[in-house]
Amino acid sequence: KKKKSSSSFDLNLDYLSNSSESDITPEVYERTATLVNEELKKFFRPEFLNRVDEIIVFSHLTKNDVRKISDIMIAQLADRLKEKEITLEITPRVKQIIVEEGFDPIYGARPLRRAVMRLLEDNLAKEFLTKTLHPHTHLVIDADSYDNILVNVDYSLV
Template identity: 40%
Template sequence: MTSNAGSGEMTGVMVEKDMREKHGFPPEFLNRLDEVIVFRELTRPEMKEIASKMLEEVVRRMREKGMELRVTERFKEVMAEEGYDRSYGARPLRRAITRLLEDKLVDMMLAGETKEGDSLTVDVDPEGNVVVHNRRAG
């Protein structure tokens, strides 16, 4: 189980007291927990690194469909920014990847705008819109 309850700059007894007082967890529940681990907030560079790892999975799936997928650094930055939330950490990043990239790729495939052998590059235009450039296979 993970929770943001008790998050902040606290340790040990402070966390348990905070969880009991602010979040209403009864002592019986807290006693069932073997351990409470306090995580620090993710930094923007860490979010960008996590985004890169998640994107590797999308690249792999596209390769399985016979297409090459590249993403620009600008797109990674926009995606990491869109998926960043101090309160929720990296959780919104998965939704940002789906919304900004995967949905667009699926729409292109369903519309017949991509085919096996194509090389796709994901970028962000000057207005901030995500664009996919397709270098079609011969």
Template identity: 30%
Template sequence: MPFANERLAANKELLAQRPVKTGLRQTRFTFDPDQVLQQLQNRIVGQQAALQSIGNLLQVVRADISPDNRPLGVCLLMGPTGVGKTETVRVLAELLHGNSDALCRIDMNTLSQEHYASALTGAPPGYVGSKEGHTLFDADKIRGSYSKPGIVLFDELEKASTEVIRSLLNVLDSGLLTLPAGNKTIDFRNSLIFLTSNLGAAELAQYQGRFQRGWRALMQPSQKAESRILEAALSKRFDPEFINRIDHILHYQRLPAGEAEQLLDLELNKLRRRLAGQQASLSISGAAKDHLCRDYDQRYGARDLARRVRQELAPAVATALLAEPDATAFYAELQSGRIQVQVVPADYVK
């Protein structure tokens, strides 16, 4: 019986918790969907509508009223590069499992040829590797646990071949994938499945660009028109039978220049967490932050700022760390157009 040992342990925990009023109905899942949503909103910038839809899905999963004969949920995240699609799934994995890598991630851009379908679903009978049942899927991460859903990410979906896409139909529908050799079945029925795609991003940017000049600058782009553009791109690439298996199609918006500082703060926090592993901390001046945010390019989103942190700030921090092995506090500031990192004296008081 799947999850038998975990069910026994979970039941013991639930019995111990019964005297305490938690405010939530007890089900086999133990995460708090409201807390997860709040953390997602804190760490993913400018995508409130999409995150709210994910929060609604988590409510259904937490209540344990999802259908038994299919995945817990199938979400397609659509939008331009660098807006947080993949990061949303990684943050969700971290919040549910304590590790952003606790998910089965398939990079679909590596499966652009039809014969790569066997790498995903296993070799057919009679071919090398068919008996071993080798596949790109990580069954343990897909399975999750009795109290936590597994998380599966198919990244850059549109770059996979048509044959590879077709091989996923049964996964998205019944939640089961039987390998061609017939000796192994992978169960996705306790999984949240996410697919990401950049389809329609170029067409959408062209449409939105019309409202940045001339008399249209006084107007706002129509959300209905934007949805039609994305739906047209989706229908052009995928068959109706594939689209019909997706529960939620979520549109991620291009991040405006006004969000640059908030995006930078997220990247700085990532750097600070890495520095904490070296028993070091970092503060940064407003001028240095403005320098990193200069000429922010909306086309590349958060990746543009992450690249600047890696290229301009991280080397300066590394130089200071290596030069001052006993120091624990550092300060980054702008000097002569370049970021310089210095040690904060131990007796320094703000």
């Protein structure tokens, strides 16, 4: 019978979560890197740390970062639809909902990808399954007052 092993990397890095976007200066970054290295030295044996080439400290994503990433993801989705000669328009309200649901300073952009899939791609897939979407169709994704996602299909360009 194999023995199960588990590792816990629960480093006490709570102070990293408390800095805001405006706090990130070169001095703050250096101090953070020093604190991270000190915590790593407390947690890992020197033999292990000597095998690590470099330790990189990343800053948390800000809402503005997530907004920019969501714009890139939406553009990629629009490009995939453009290959089928279907145009896509996302209202500012929907973009805001995506950013709100996709923003998590701890987990980075992972929740954002799930938000784009759930709010945009899943709703578009339902439209593709229930309606015939011809080339030159224009899709507008909007939200109602309860933040429910609505896909409006405009066939006038057909």
